[in-house]
Amino acid sequence: MTERFMTVQYRINGEDHIVAIEPDDLLLDIIRKQIGLTGTKYNCRQGECGACTIIMDGVPINSCLILAAVADGSEITTIEGLGRGGRPDVVQDAFIRHDGSQCGYCTPGMIMSARALLDANPSPDREEILEGLAGNLCRCTGYKHIIDAVEDAAQRLSK
Numbered sequence: 001m002t003e004r005f006m007t008v009q010y011r012i013n014g015e016d017h018i019v020a021i022e023p024d025d026l027l028l029d030i031i032r033k034q035i036g037l038t039g040t041k042y043n044c045r046q047g048e049c050g051a052c053t054i055i056m057d058g059v060p061i062n063s064c065l066i067l068a069a070v071a072d073g074s075e076i077t078t079i080e081g082l083g084r085g086g087r088p089d090v091v092q093d094a095f096i097r098h099d100g101s102q103c104g105y106c107t108p109g110m111i112m113s114a115r116a117l118l119d120a121n122p123s124p125d126r127e128e129i130l131e132g133l134a135g136n137l138c139r140c141t142g143y144k145h146i147i148d149a150v151e152d153a154a155q156r157l158s159k
């Protein structure tokens, strides 16, 4: 019988992880089930909702669309990796202050996309924020509070 397991290595939130995976495992499932970082959510598993967004090598991606094997050697940030010393990241803080979250299911993915947007473009206008979050769906908030939060985070980062 052929051995299906293979070993991969990721640097996640500043820590190295070596994990045994199967060739058809999704990165989303490895992050949640093997690494135990359940802040990254799953929903559609088809790249349509953005709940599973992480930052991989500086780029926001849907972790449900990436094979765990393809991500071997990557540097990954999940929602658990934002913030420092127990303090929330500026985007997380802005979401709290602007009520950018209701049920909260979309929130980790939304915040990761927003964080990646601000890393790439520290002063986005509202149109650019909408574009940056276009892959993240929210069924609760109507988006206004989310856009307000990201705009506020951008303003605070530029001070």
Ligand code: FES
Residues within 6 Å of the ligand: 041, 042, 043, 044, 045, 046, 047, 048, 049, 050, 051, 052, 053, 062, 063, 064, 065
């Ligand atoms: S669960 Fe990955 S995009 Fe929806």
Ligand code: FES
Residues within 6 Å of the ligand: 100, 101, 102, 103, 104, 105, 106, 107, 137, 138, 139, 140, 141
């Ligand atoms: S806050 Fe509920 S889906 Fe966005």
